[in-house]
Each structure stands twice: as C-alpha cells, then as structure tokens.
Amino acid sequence: MLGFLIKKAFFDTWDNLFRVLLLNIGFYAPVALLVYAPVIAPGLALTLALQVVALACFCVYTGGASAVASAIADYQSPGFASFWDAIQDTYQTTLLFALVNGVYFVILQVAFRVYAQVDQAVLGMMGQIILLWVTVGWVLAAQFFFPIQSRLERTPRKMIRKMLLLFFDNTGLMLVLAVGALGIVAVSLFTGGILPGLGAVLVWHNVALKLRLYKYDYLEEHPDADRKKIPWDALLVDDRDRVGKRTLRGMIFPWKE
Numbered sequence: 191m192l193g194f195l196i197k198k199a200f201f202d203t204w205d206n207l208f209r210v211l212l213l214n215i216g217f218y219a220p221v222a223l224l225v226y227a228p229v230i231a232p233g234l235a236l237t238l239a240l241q242v243v244a245l246a247c248f249c250v251y252t253g254g255a256s257a258v259a260s261a262i263a264d265y266q267s268p269g270f271a272s273f274w275d276a277i278q279d280t281y282q283t284t285l286l287f288a289l290v291n292g293v294y295f296v297i298l299q300v301a302f303r304v305y306a307q308v309d310q311a312v313l314g315m316m317g318q319i320i321l322l323w324v325t326v327g328w329v330l331a332a333q334f335f336f337p338i339q340s341r342l343e344r345t346p347r348k349m350i351r352k353m354l355l356l357f358f359d360n361t362g363l364m365l366v367l368a369v370g371a372l373g374i375v376a377v378s379l380f381t382g383g384i385l386p387g388l389g390a391v392l393v394w395h396n397v398a399l400k401l402r403l404y405k406y407d408y409l410e411e412h413p414d415a416d417r418k419k420i421p422w423d424a425l426l427v428d429d430r431d432r433v434g435k436r437t438l439r440g441m442i443f444p445w446k447e
Contacts, residue, residue: 191401191422192366198263198433199370199397203390206262213255214378214387220248221383242292249288252392253280256336259392263400265432280339286346287335298325330364331357333371336392337399360402367398401426 203210224244231237257276261268301321308314331353338356343349357364371391378387404425409415 194426195398195401199394201433201436202262202397203386203393210389211385213258213389214384216251217388220244220251245288246285249284250281252336253284253339255389256340256392259396260340262393263396283339283344283346330368333364333367333395334399337396341399367395370394
C-alpha cells in the first residue's frame with residue numbers, strides 16, 4: 191500500500207500541477223505574515239496579534255485547499271468554486287482548530303517552564319518528556335484533521351475523535367506521512383515554496399486517508415478478518431487502473447507513450 195500511496199500522490203500532484211501551484215501561491219500571505227510579524231510590528235502585543243490573525247487565515251485557507259486536494263485524490267478536476275464553497279463550509283471548524291492549537295501550545299510553553307523549575311530534577315525531566323511525547327502524538331494525529339474535514343466529518347468533536355482513532359490504529363503510517371511531508375517541504379525550499387509546496391503536502395495526506403479508509407470498509411464487510419492481513423492488492427485494483435502504468439518518460443513526453 192505504501193508504494194502505491196507514494197506513486198498516486200506523486201502523479202495526482204503532477205497531473206494537477208497548475209492547481210497545486212495556485213494553492214501554493216495562496217499560502218504565501220499567511221505564512222509571510224506569521225514569519226515576519228516580529229519584524230514589521232512594533233511591540234510584542236502587536237506582533238502576537240498579527241501572528242494570531244496569520245494563523246487563523248492559514249487554517250481557514252488550508253480548509254479550502256484540503257477540499258481541492260481531496261477532490262484531486264478522487265480523480266476530479268476541482269475549480270475555484272469548490273475551493274470557495276469549502277471555505278464557507280469549514281471556516282468555523284478550522285478557526286476552532288486554530289484556537290485549540292494556539293491555547294495548547296501556550297499551555298505547553300508554560301508547563302515546560304514549570305517543570306524546568308521543579309526542585310526534583312528527575313520529576314521535572316519526566317514531566318517534560320511526557321509533554322514532549324504527547325505533543326509529538328498530537329502533531330502526528332493532526333495530519334489527518336483537514337483530510338477528515340474534507341472527506342468524512344465536519345463536527346469538531348467527531349473529527350478529533352476520528353483523528354485520534356486513526357492515529358492509534360495507524361501510528362506507523364502517521365510517522366511515514368510526517369517524514370514524507372517534511373521531505374516535500376524540504377524540496378520546496380529550493381523553489382521558494384512554489385512547487386511541490388504545501389499543496390502537495392495536502393494531496394499526500396488526502397491520498398493517504400482515501401486509501402487507508404479502504405481498510406475500514408473491508409473490515410466492516412468482513413468483521414472476522416485479521417486486521418494485520420488486509421488484502422491491499424484486491425482493494426487497490428480500481429485505483430491502480432485509474433493511475434495506470436506511468437513512467438518518467440511518459441510523464442514528461444506523454445505523446446511518446
């Protein structure tokens with residue numbers, strides 16, 4: 191499944207390169223404001239205010255961009271209307287998600303400082319380690335927040351529940367997705383974020399959720415099946431046919447295939 195996930199995410203991005211590029215351009219403003227707020231804002235209060243606005247705009251925009259990426263994963267050709275409809279449908283949920291994360295990381299910073307000042311060094315270190323692992327788990331699980339919002343659910347409580355259930359049941363996949371996302375971001379630094387960019391990260395995550403859900407559809411139809419022996423070859427037949435046998439030569443020179 192992993193090999194096909196990489197292949198499908200790559201070719202879905204390639205086949206929709208212009209759409210992904212447009213999505214990446216849209217990320218420029220909120221990311222720039224978030225990074226350069228300390229430079230352009232006089233004083234800590236205004237800096238924090240600008241960063242809060244930037245984070246809110248980033249999350250709202252990501253909600254719309256993820257809907258486009260989800261449609262791409264379904265072999266559709268989404269336009270601006272799809273993006274705008276998704277923004278209108280999801281902005282409240284994404285703003286709440288931004289608020290939850292903002293509050294969490296403020297509490298996290300305070301908690302780290304408190305544990306650092308604990309008289310018993312061992313207890314303080316244990317507390318910091320536990321907080322660190324909880325944060326890593328949350329960040330890994332949050333990779334599926336926007337794909338779940340685009341594909342499954344838009345009720346915040348149910349979204350977070352499904353996000354955590356998917357994380358605990360697919361921890362290895364979450365680690366692979368995180369490494370893949372970091373790799374995409376690293377490559378994007380050489381192009382200034384134009385390509386493959388954050389749009390490709392969203393395609394990567396949405397394709398992963400689409401394929402992983404086949405597992406749960408299969409288990410629902412076969413409740414006695416071994417969860418460790420999912421017949422991926424059978425479940426991915428249709429998608430493999432849709433993606434087809436692609437080559438690097440055919441990707442660049444399709445008329446020669």
